Amino acid sequence: MKQTVRDLYSNLESLGQQTVTLHGWVRNHRAQKAFGFIDLSDGTFFETVQVVYEESLTPDFSAVQKIRIGSSIKVVGTLVLTPDMKQPFEVKADTVELIGDALEDYPIQPKRHSREFLREHAHLRPRTNLFTAVFRVRSLLTHAIHTFFQDKHFVHVASPLITTNDAEGAGQLFQVTTLDLDNLPRTKDGAIDYGKDFFARKANLSVTGQLQAEIFAQAFTNVYTFGPTFRAEKSNTPTHASEFWMIEPEMAFCDLAMNMDVAEEMVKYIIQYVLERAPKEMAFFDKFVQKGLLEKLDHVLKTPFARITHQEAVDKLLAAPVSFEHAPNHRGDLATEHEKYLVKAMGGPVFVIDWPKDIKAFYMRLNDDLETVAAMDLLVPGAGELIGGSQREERLEVLKERMRAMHVPEEELWWYLDLRKYGTTPHSGYGLGFDRMLMYLTGVENIRDVIPFPRTPRQCEF
Amino acid sequence: MKQTVRDLYSNLESLGQQTVTLHGWVRNHRAQKAFGFIDLSDGTFFETVQVVYEESLTPDFSAVQKIRIGSSIKVVGTLVLTPDMKQPFEVKADTVELIGDALEDYPIQPKRHSREFLREHAHLRPRTNLFTAVFRVRSLLTHAIHTFFQDKHFVHVASPLITTNDAEGAGQLFQVTTLDLDNLPRTKDGAIDYGKDFFARKANLSVTGQLQAEIFAQAFTNVYTFGPTFRAEKSNTPTHASEFWMIEPEMAFCDLAMNMDVAEEMVKYIIQYVLERAPKEMAFFDKFVQKGLLEKLDHVLKTPFARITHQEAVDKLLAAPVSFEHAPNHRGDLATEHEKYLVKAMGGPVFVIDWPKDIKAFYMRLNDDLETVAAMDLLVPGAGELIGGSQREERLEVLKERMRAMHVPEEELWWYLDLRKYGTTPHSGYGLGFDRMLMYLTGVENIRDVIPFPRTPRQCEF
Numbered sequence: 001m002k003q004t005v006r007d008l009y010s011n012l013e014s015l016g017q018q019t020v021t022l023h024g025w026v027r028n029h030r031a032q033k034a035f036g037f038i039d040l041s042d043g044t045f046f047e048t049v050q051v052v053y054e055e056s057l058t059p060d061f062s063a064v065q066k067i068r069i070g071s072s073i074k075v076v077g078t079l080v081l082t083p084d085m086k087q088p089f090e091v092k093a094d095t096v097e098l099i100g101d102a103l104e105d106y107p108i109q110p111k112r113h114s115r116e117f118l119r120e121h122a123h124l125r126p127r128t129n130l131f132t133a134v135f136r137v138r139s140l141l142t143h144a145i146h147t148f149f150q151d152k153h154f155v156h157v158a159s160p161l162i163t164t165n166d167a168e169g170a171g172q173l174f175q176v177t178t179l180d181l182d183n184l185p186r187t188k189d190g191a192i193d194y195g196k197d198f199f200a201r202k203a204n205l206s207v208t209g210q211l212q213a214e215i216f217a218q219a220f221t222n223v224y225t226f227g228p229t230f231r232a233e234k235s236n237t238p239t240h241a242s243e244f245w246m247i248e249p250e251m252a253f254c255d256l257a258m259n260m261d262v263a264e265e266m267v268k269y270i271i272q273y274v275l276e277r278a279p280k281e282m283a284f285f286d287k288f289v290q291k292g293l294l295e296k297l298d299h300v301l302k303t304p305f306a307r308i309t310h311q312e313a314v315d316k317l318l319a320a321p322v323s324f325e326h327a328p329n330h331r332g333d334l335a336t337e338h339e340k341y342l343v344k345a346m347g348g349p350v351f352v353i354d355w356p357k358d359i360k361a362f363y364m365r366l367n368d369d370l371e372t373v374a375a376m377d378l379l380v381p382g383a384g385e386l387i388g389g390s391q392r393e394e395r396l397e398v399l400k401e402r403m404r405a406m407h408v409p410e411e412e413l414w415w416y417l418d419l420r421k422y423g424t425t426p427h428s429g430y431g432l433g434f435d436r437m438l439m440y441l442t443g444v445e446n447i448r449d450v451i452p453f454p455r456t457p458r459q460c461e462f
Numbered sequence: 463m464k465q466t467v468r469d470l471y472s473n474l475e476s477l478g479q480q481t482v483t484l485h486g487w488v489r490n491h492r493a494q495k496a497f498g499f500i501d502l503s504d505g506t507f508f509e510t511v512q513v514v515y516e517e518s519l520t521p522d523f524s525a526v527q528k529i530r531i532g533s534s535i536k537v538v539g540t541l542v543l544t545p546d547m548k549q550p551f552e553v554k555a556d557t558v559e560l561i562g563d564a565l566e567d568y569p570i571q572p573k574r575h576s577r578e579f580l581r582e583h584a585h586l587r588p589r590t591n592l593f594t595a596v597f598r599v600r601s602l603l604t605h606a607i608h609t610f611f612q613d614k615h616f617v618h619v620a621s622p623l624i625t626t627n628d629a630e631g632a633g634q635l636f637q638v639t640t641l642d643l644d645n646l647p648r649t650k651d652g653a654i655d656y657g658k659d660f661f662a663r664k665a666n667l668s669v670t671g672q673l674q675a676e677i678f679a680q681a682f683t684n685v686y687t688f689g690p691t692f693r694a695e696k697s698n699t700p701t702h703a704s705e706f707w708m709i710e711p712e713m714a715f716c717d718l719a720m721n722m723d724v725a726e727e728m729v730k731y732i733i734q735y736v737l738e739r740a741p742k743e744m745a746f747f748d749k750f751v752q753k754g755l756l757e758k759l760d761h762v763l764k765t766p767f768a769r770i771t772h773q774e775a776v777d778k779l780l781a782a783p784v785s786f787e788h789a790p791n792h793r794g795d796l797a798t799e800h801e802k803y804l805v806k807a808m809g810g811p812v813f814v815i816d817w818p819k820d821i822k823a824f825y826m827r828l829n830d831d832l833e834t835v836a837a838m839d840l841l842v843p844g845a846g847e848l849i850g851g852s853q854r855e856e857r858l859e860v861l862k863e864r865m866r867a868m869h870v871p872e873e874e875l876w877w878y879l880d881l882r883k884y885g886t887t888p889h890s891g892y893g894l895g896f897d898r899m900l901m902y903l904t905g906v907e908n909i910r911d912v913i914p915f916p917r918t919p920r921q922c923e924f
Contacts, residue, residue: 001614002715004615004683006615023683023714023715023887024683025680025681025885026885042683042714042715043617043681043682043683044615044682044683044684070884070885071884071885072714072715072885072886072887074715099715099885099886099887099888100856100882100884100885100886100887101885101886102883102884102885103883103884106883106884106885108884122677122877123677123877123878123880123881124880124884126677126678126680126681126682127680127681131681132681132682135617135619135678135682136617136682138618138620139612139616139617139618139619140612142608142618142620143608143609143612143618146604146605146608147605150601150602150605152463153466153468153506154601155505155597155598155601156600156601156604156605157597157601157914158600158604158690158707158913158914159914159915160705160914160915160917160922160924161623161690161705162636162692162704162705162917162922163922164922164923173640174624174638174639174640174660175638175639175640175641175643176636176637176638176667177636177637177639177643178635178636178637178694179637179643181637181639181641181643181646181654182653182654184643191644192643192644198636198694198696198704198919198920199917199919199920199921199922200920201922203922205638212914212915212924215584215585215588215914215924216588216597216914218487218588218589219487219505219588219589219593219594220505220506220588220594220597220598221466221485221486221504221505221506222506227689227690228620228623228689228690230624232640232660234660242624242660243622243623243624245620252485252504252534253464253485253504253534253536253561394562415584415585415923415924416585418585418586419585420562421564421565421568422532422533422562422564422565422568422570422586423487423488423532423533423534423562423563423564423568424534424561424562424563425485425534425561425562426561451620452619452620452621452622452674452677452678453621453622453674455622455624455661457660457661458660458661458662459661460622460624460625460626460661460663460665461626461877462622462674462677462877
């Protein structure tokens with residue numbers, strides 16, 4: 001492999017006074033009369049390299065002086081340690097070769113661009129400091145999650161994305177079809193003939209891989225999914241995207257308490273993983289994106305996550321010396337203001353467990369009080385709900401009863417019921433929204449700025 | 463975490479004569495008059511554990527004798543090393559507790575089931591030896607690929623799955639829509655009004671992440687995608703699925719030769735990774751699925767991959783002492799019989815490079831002969847094409863000319879052209895079909911048997 005900027009920063013001592021060869025892009029360029037400075041980035045490391053050239057340069061000093069920002073170049077030169085300067089080294093160029101020119105109208109100039117402008121230039125924004133940092137951390141976070149589960153011998157399950165069932169009953173689905181919409185086939189009675197569609201029935205994009213993960217947990221004990229999921233919600237908010245990635249571990253012979261143990265350990269592991277491997281990026285976020293970010297994360301690392309029931313949480317809210325806009329309610333969901341108060345009052349991340357059954361999904365395990373289910377939401381400072389999970393209803397008759405009450409059709413989920421007929425187990429799992437976790441880690445406030453090419457209502461460019 | 467079968471096999475020496483606790487499913491059960499044997503699997507390890515119980519068992523010997531295959535149980539007992547027997551140890555049970563019964567009609571009995579039968583029971587097939595092995599290797603392969611690229615500091619890119627362009631011009635796309643098909647909105651002139659669709663235009667599922675990966679390579683130098691892709695091909699073959707995972711690395715400042723170096727290193731790395739971590743599973747495949755599998759893979763590991771041009775390959779075929787069903791053609795594609803002959807004649811894996819431009823995609827770099835493009839296909843013994851890649855056309859005018867010739871609309875790919883306007887670089891990449899790689903690694907011949915819940919024409923159950 002070629003030498004990279006990362007190699008230089010990782011092996012500075014041994015490379016001093018050595019000849020190095022770099023390929024990259026010009027982030028900045030200050031050409032003086034008799035010399036010049038180029039900030040070169042190859043994207044392998046957060047920091048750029050300062051390249052210094054003088055009139056002695058080959059092939060052509062004056063041509064090099066004209067190299068524009070955004071151009072790709074090849075530099076051969078000597079690495080010189082500069083312990084007294086801001087940067088630990090610079091490269092004194094012997095040759096600078098232009099590989100790919102950047103036209104004069106190159107939109108990414110060394111100045112502050114608005115996030116909105118950069119979203120419209122999503123194909124160029126990875127070349128900025130902010131997005132270099134965001135997308136490298138995104139990549140590290142991806143590997144952190146796989147490594148956490150693989151080290152524990154969890155089996156990764158590629159849950160299907162095209163599906164014929166609507167697990168959450170959310171209803172906001174993207175339909176997937178190969179029918180010719182200009183010429184829809186019809187049955188005798190005039191309905192659309194889905195027998196002629198690709199899958200011979202109506203299909204949509206999946207909103208979760210959980211139900212399929214449960215299948216695998218009933219064979220491998222510990223499994224996880226990590227893949228894209230879809231929501232056709234027409235909400236233009238900073239936290240909603242139509243296509244996003246989810247992590248969904250599922251564990252057999254596992255109750256709600258063990259489920260929370262794994263979730264807590266995972267959150268701490270991935271924070272630690274990223275802090276260790278992207279210190280420059282994380283310092284950048286702390287300085288320019290969210291002041292106090294590192295302190296926030298450090299606090300999460302050091303604090304045991306609290307656990308309280310939904311009832312205790314609402315009691316606490318009702319007793320709070322605060323007037324909330326939404327009244328806390330023992331039968332209702334928590335509002336954002338409630339979540340904020342709770343994490344503050346509890347001094348850190350908190351699992352709220354045992355939720356009223358009527359506001360939770362059909363597959364959550366009914367508690368002995370017959371009123372609540374063994375669900376858990378993890379609330380964290382500065383982001384509200386980060387994880388949602390539950391122990392699953394493993395008792396066939398109780399599950400059927402819940403499905404009837406919540407109008408979930410049994411015939412679609414015959415295989416899900418089979419899991420309760422053949423060797424059912426107490427089992428649990430949770431879902432972590434990958435992109436929201438990345439927002440939490442970086443302090444970036446809009447989900448459009450942590451997804452390479454976000455899909456939102458009326459937006460599907462690139 | 464709970465004790466698992468994997469823990470036992472990994473720490474046998476220290477666990478001898480110790481009390482162990484296991485949770486799992488009954489794979490087999492032989493109840494005798496005064497004692498019984500249960501094969502217990504918890505899916506964490508390929509091998510089962512033999513549990514022996516006697517009349518002294520608590521809570522109830524006769525109840526335990528009736529436990530059916532497929533049931534979930536909890537066993538507490540003593541681990542006894544049995545160095546003279548087939549299995550290295552057994553567990554003498556003190557208590558066996560039934561957790562979840564399996565109804566009498568449990569479909570997975572300890573006998574040979576046909577693959578077709580098991581596909582119809584895709585929710586239960588992970589509980590069989592074959593699929594335990596396949597899906598654990600699938601999971602390991604997933605991590606092998608991430609680890610290979612992450613160790614080299616490649617940045618993972620989550621390329622979008624919903625898209626408005628058809629990168630390959632393949633045309634066999636799944637449409638994604640939230641329009642009500644029973645009540646399609648129309649424009650004044652009667653056409654479907656896609657302005658009212660979710661993305662305000664016609665959208666489909668992506669067939670590749672390559673073009674978006676190129677965007678990221680132009681910022682990070684080395685990147686890779688690893689995610690699902692879709693093809694709405696109505697072909698019912700053992701190697702086609704409608705939803706499958708692809709790995710697409712993309713590297714800036716990288717020519718075709720370096721591209722092949724990375725591909726070869728990756729293939730060898732992931733084979734080695736899986737052989738080391740799943741020896742039991744791989745031995746099982748070698749014995750029961752594809753005789754000679756281990757030898758095949760070992761040969762790939764040890765052999766430098768050959769490289770020949772398409773022209774040389776066709777010359778070789780024309781000179782071969784074999785009569786092919788399809789005549790080899792300097793302007794045409796290679797048939798399966800040609801691929802088979804070539805890997806045999808070359809003594810192992812072979813990259814075929816420099817293909818006729820008319821049969822390859824618009825983005826492949828035109829060679830100086832103006833007739834061929836810098837493409838490469840990797841052919842391997844026993845599978846034909848495993849990888850396809852190319853150096854990409856980095857020259858704006860040449861690319862535009864190729865797009866015109868191949869009727870690829872410029873206006874849809876304005877951002878792709880921008881990459882050639884602003885700091886273009888020689889760059890290359892390739893695509894590896896994940897599921898086909900898994901078939902190659904396991905010897906399993908039908909793609910439906912390496913995907914947890916395969917999607918194929920008229921099949922979208924589970």
